[in-house]
Structures are given as C-alpha cells and as structure tokens.
Amino acid sequence: MHVIHALISDLDDTLLTAEHTLSPRTVRTLQRIQRQGVKVILASGRAAASMRPYVETVGTPWPYIACNGAQIVDAHSGEVLASSELPVALAREMLAWLKARDVYAQLYEEDDWCYDKPCRYADDYCRSSGVMGRRVDDLAAYIQRPTAKLLAVDEPERIRALIAEASDAFRGRLSVATSKPYFMEVTSLEATKGNAVKKLAAMLGLTPETTICAGDSLNDLSMLSWSQLPVSVSNARDAVKAVAWRVAGNGQQDGIAELLDELIPEGYTC
Missing domain, CATH: 3.40.50.1000 (HAD superfamily/HAD-like)
Structure with a gap:
C-alpha cells in the first residue's frame, strides 16, 4: 500500500x-x-x-x-x-491582440470577472462558473492593476490555432494554457x-x-x-x-x- x-x-x-x-x-x-x-x-x-x-x-x-x-x-x-499576476501593460497587449482577431475575452479581479463583448460565451461562462460577470466598456481601458488571468473563448479549432499563434508571439513573456477545448487561458509566465x-x-x-x-x-x-x-x-x-x-x-x-x-x-x- x-x-x-x-x-x-x-x-x-x-x-x-x-x-x-x-x-x-x-x-x-x-x-x-x-x-x-x-x-x-x-x-x-x-x-x-x-x-x-x-x-x-x-x-x-x-x-x-x-x-x-x-x-x-x-x-x-x-x-x-x-x-503571480499578469502586469497591466502585458495584459493590455494581449487584449489588443485578441481584439484584433475578434476573439471574446474576459479578465479576473478578486471575486469578479469582466467582459466587454456580450455574447453567448459570456452567458455560458456565467452558468458554468456560478458567478455573474460584469460588463465594462473596454477591457484594455478598464484594467488598471495586474490580473490573475485572461480567458479567451472560441470554437475548439480556432482556439487550437490561437494557442499556437499566441505561444509564438508571446514566447517567454506569458503562459498560454487550456483546460477545455474552447478555452485559451493566459497567465503570467510563473503561474x-x-x-x-x-x-x-x-x-x-x-x-x-x-x-x-x-x-x-x-x-x-x-x-x-x-x-x-x-x-x-x-x-x-x-x-x-x-x-x-x-x-x-x-x-x-x-x-x-x-x-x-x-x-x-x-x-x-x-
């Protein structure tokens, strides 16, 4: 034993x-x-x-x-x-990168999560997590302090491509991971x-x-x-x-x- x-x-x-x-x-x-x-x-x-x-x-x-x-x-x-949190400047850079590709994203702060693009992904996440999200006008403008995680959500095939692209574009600067086929999770390199x-x-x-x-x-x-x-x-x-x-x-x-x-x-x- x-x-x-x-x-x-x-x-x-x-x-x-x-x-x-x-x-x-x-x-x-x-x-x-x-x-x-x-x-x-x-x-x-x-x-x-x-x-x-x-x-x-x-x-x-x-x-x-x-x-x-x-x-x-x-x-x-x-x-x-x-x-181990993402610095504001790096989080804004990633949010801009995702926005340029028209990808839904959300960020986390204390007991809250925020998004700026209402869609079914926000609704689905609210149901699965049991926590109501908060809509803001613009995530990149809203973020004023380091964040624990950014989450991008899309169809699995697109997420696979985004993970490969982001891993290359931000190599050595942040961590890109996935827990579900439709999630790309972005954290600090140490997280x-x-x-x-x-x-x-x-x-x-x-x-x-x-x-x-x-x-x-x-x-x-x-x-x-x-x-x-x-x-x-x-x-x-x-x-x-x-x-x-x-x-x-x-x-x-x-x-x-x-x-x-x-x-x-x-x-x-x-």
Whole structure:
C-alpha cells in the first residue's frame, strides 16, 4: 500500500459531474479521507470565487489553487496567500491582440470577472462558473492593476490555432494554457499549477512521494509532473493519461472517488 498524505485535484472533468456539481459519493469519499488524515486540496483554472462553493462543500481547511496557479487562496478568509499576476501593460497587449482577431475575452479581479463583448460565451461562462460577470466598456481601458488571468473563448479549432499563434508571439513573456477545448487561458509566465503546488508543498510540508495529483487536461500536466503519484481520469487528454501512474474511471462519474476508495480504504491513517 502506498503512503498517501495529500490529494491535490483539479475540478472540472476530474471531480465534478457534467452538471458542474460534486456528487454525494465524491463528497463522502473526500470527507472520509480527510477524517483519516489526508489533506485534500483543490486546484483549478477557475477563479477563487467560483471555487469557493466546492471548497466549502468538501470542507477542506487547506489553501486552494485558483486561476491555473496564479493564486493560492486561504480556505477560511479568502485571502490570497501567494500570487503571480499578469502586469497591466502585458495584459493590455494581449487584449489588443485578441481584439484584433475578434476573439471574446474576459479578465479576473478578486471575486469578479469582466467582459466587454456580450455574447453567448459570456452567458455560458456565467452558468458554468456560478458567478455573474460584469460588463465594462473596454477591457484594455478598464484594467488598471495586474490580473490573475485572461480567458479567451472560441470554437475548439480556432482556439487550437490561437494557442499556437499566441505561444509564438508571446514566447517567454506569458503562459498560454487550456483546460477545455474552447478555452485559451493566459497567465503570467510563473503561474502554473505545478509552480503553485511547489509553493504549497513548501508551506504544508508535502512531498511528491506521498501526494496524489489528479487532473484531466493540459493545464494539469505541470502538477502531475511534480507528483510521483500522478493520476488521470479515463476522459483525460491522451497526453495526461500518458504521464499517469494510475488512470481512474470517468471524472464526471465518480472515477476519482472509486480510485481513492481503493488506495485509501477505511481504517487507513497517515
């Protein structure tokens, strides 16, 4: 039996159902392993405000990772304990680049997200995140301080092309990632889930040998690469499954809970 002291898990398509909820079984398992001494930490591309209901449902007291690693947030107070944000000038440059290509974009600030182009993408994001966005006249003019993340949304084929183009155009200046086929997520160069996990590990005394990191998408690869117990779900991208120590069942159908029940049975203590 492997010694497991912590679980760091992505949310969407890894722990959440297709309806963006935590199933009763998954909640029971996560709460059980916490009672047995395992730290449960959530790590998502979502903004902190969108993650908070899941943190509260799981009942984890440990800091969580938001905006693809741009923020580490205290679970009790909501205070940002560590951050790696996009400078204003660079954020404006990226927003102008996206606007020139007629791509919908939004930015994040504290418990809010803002957009300047009303369309179905804004409506869809509001429904999936559970957080109302705020419309402004012009994002580039509006932004006055560093931001945790910019998000561009378009059809999957176009997003693939935009990621390739932006990665080349902004190489060495910022990070471009994706958690869903229709998202391009832009953060500072230092803001990755992997870097945030390393910071949390130093804070909490976690080790790669005893920490499961679980995810499904390309933005999870950096934290899975840190762990010696990397887990993917069966619905994960092929590149993620390729680095996994174990592949759980479907992330939208309690796959992680099933694997945790096997790896951390009743009676296990750490």
